[in-house]
Amino acid sequence: MEVRLKILYTALCHTDVFFWEAKGQNPLFPRILGHEAAGIVESVGEGVTDLAPGDHVLPVFTGECKECAHCLSEESNMCDLLRINTDRGVMINDGKSRFSINGKPIYHFVGTSTFSEYTVVHSGCAAKINPLAPLNLVCILSCGISTGLGATLNVAKPTKGSTVAVFGLGAVGLAAAEGARIAGASRIIGVDLNPRRFHEAKKFGVNEFVNPKDYNKPVQEVISEMTNGGVDRSIECVGNIDAMISAFECVRDGWGVAVLVGVPYKDATFKTHPVNFLNERTLKGTFFGNYKPRSDLPAVVEMYMNKELELEKFITHEVSFSEINKAFDYMLQGDSLRCVIRMDG
Numbered sequence: 001m002e003v004r005l006k007i008l009y010t011a012l013c014h015t016d017v018f019f020w021e022a023k024g025q026n027p028l029f030p031r032i033l034g035h036e037a038a039g040i041v042e043s044v045g046e047g048v049t050d051l052a053p054g055d056h057v058l059p060v061f062t063g064e065c066k067e068c069a070h071c072l073s074e075e076s077n078m079c080d081l082l083r084i085n086t087d088r089g090v091m092i093n094d095g096k097s098r099f100s101i102n103g104k105p106i107y108h109f110v111g112t113s114t115f116s117e118y119t120v121v122h123s124g125c126a127a128k129i130n131p132l133a134p135l136n137l138v139c140i141l142s143c144g145i146s147t148g149l150g151a152t153l154n155v156a157k158p159t160k161g162s163t164v165a166v167f168g169l170g171a172v173g174l175a176a177a178e179g180a181r182i183a184g185a186s187r188i189i190g191v192d193l194n195p196r197r198f199h200e201a202k203k204f205g206v207n208e209f210v211n212p213k214d215y216n217k218p219v220q221e222v223i224s225e226m227t228n229g230g231v232d233r234s235i236e237c238v239g240n241i242d243a244m245i246s247a248f249e250c251v252r253d254g255w256g257v258a259v260l261v262g263v264p265y266k267d268a269t270f271k272t273h274p275v276n277f278l279n280e281r282t283l284k285g286t287f288f289g290n291y292k293p294r295s296d297l298p299a300v301v302e303m304y305m306n307k308e309l310e311l312e313k314f315i316t317h318e319v320s321f322s323e324i325n326k327a328f329d330y331m332l333q334g335d336s337l338r339c340v341i342r343m344d345g
């Protein structure tokens with residue numbers, strides 16, 4: 001059930017940085033990182049019937065077997081077999097790696113390992129897409145943009161005219177804001193510590209800004225005052241436990257829903273007063289915006305093809321593979337939203 005992909009474009013997502021630094025995550029090295037990418041099927045293994053050489057695909061860090069209880073449920077994308085597993089560095093079939101250097105194995109990363117000209121993935125982790133879609137752009141739908149968009153459209157589900165707060169205005173957060181704009185939210189409040197993000201965020205429908213550093217009280221109180229009791233929906237796209245708690249505590253009593261998207265450190269603990277729940281607020285979380293990669297991702301690609309979703313504005317930089325360290329610098333310095341890496345250079 002494996003396919004070998006020729007990766008043409010890969011981007012850098014903050015999750016790669018997290019696992020590269022391995023701060024508070026299980027270190028598993030040497031390892032080929034990378035999980036936001038686009039490529040072409042080069043060959044298929046035994047048992048693969050729905051992919052053939054030449055197909056254009058987006059590899060996805062969380063897969064879809066189409067057979068388990070989760071894949072059969074309309075509500076879940078947490079496939080029993082192929083859901084994200086950050087600790088597994090080998091293929092499921094035989095527990096071995098498909099990469100090696102001088103006879104020594106190199107571990108895989110979240111079933112994708114796209115910082116490589118060629119990679120091997122389980123066929124359930126490759127979404128076949130429209131061959132006319134430009135891979136240099138739709139590669140960013142393989143993780144960050146679909147995650148943010150789906151967190152809003154599939155999980156937070158703001159209604160027309162509602163107020164939405166987005167914590168973290170990186171690519172994931174701006175995609176969440178884009179989802180709020182598409183859903184017809186009227187106030188979209190962006191929260192970030194980096195003031196440079198505010199200018200960019202205007203292009204994504206964010207119309208109010210809060211920098212927690214500008215206040216000497218918790219940001220949830222600031223937002224609660226701005227909105228006369230809290231926002232209808234909030235989406236956390238930072239990966240910081242305090243931002244997660246603020247995102248929950250800034251939603252309105254009665255119907256407020258907060259959605260966690262950021263990946264927390266291993267030992268993080270979420271703490272809030274239970275009365276916040278009794279007051280009828282809801283806390284949710286999601287991987288990959290609740291999209292089932294093989295079933296749903298082709299339609300997200302079509303949203304781009306039909307001009308309902310703009311991808312160009314997320315791509316601020318492009319480098320060749322030999323300059324991949326620059327892509328890390330752009331992200332770490334907060335300069336880039338997405339930097340697309342061309343594998344042919």
Ligand code: NAD
Nearest residue numbers: 014015168170171172192193194238239261262263287288
């Ligand atoms: P990014 O680094 O580009 O953006 C994060 C933004 O948060 C930055 O603009 C930063 O200035 C801001 N920030 C940092 N601390 C903050 C704070 N305390 N309050 C408000 N803003 C703060 O990262 P990204 O690629 O957009 O990813 C965002 C998060 O989403 C990461 O944690 C990533 O691991 C996670 N992620 C989750 C999924 C999923 O399926 N759940 C998928 C992809 C990425």
Ligand code: ZN
Nearest residue numbers: 065068071079
């Ligand atoms: Zn499944």
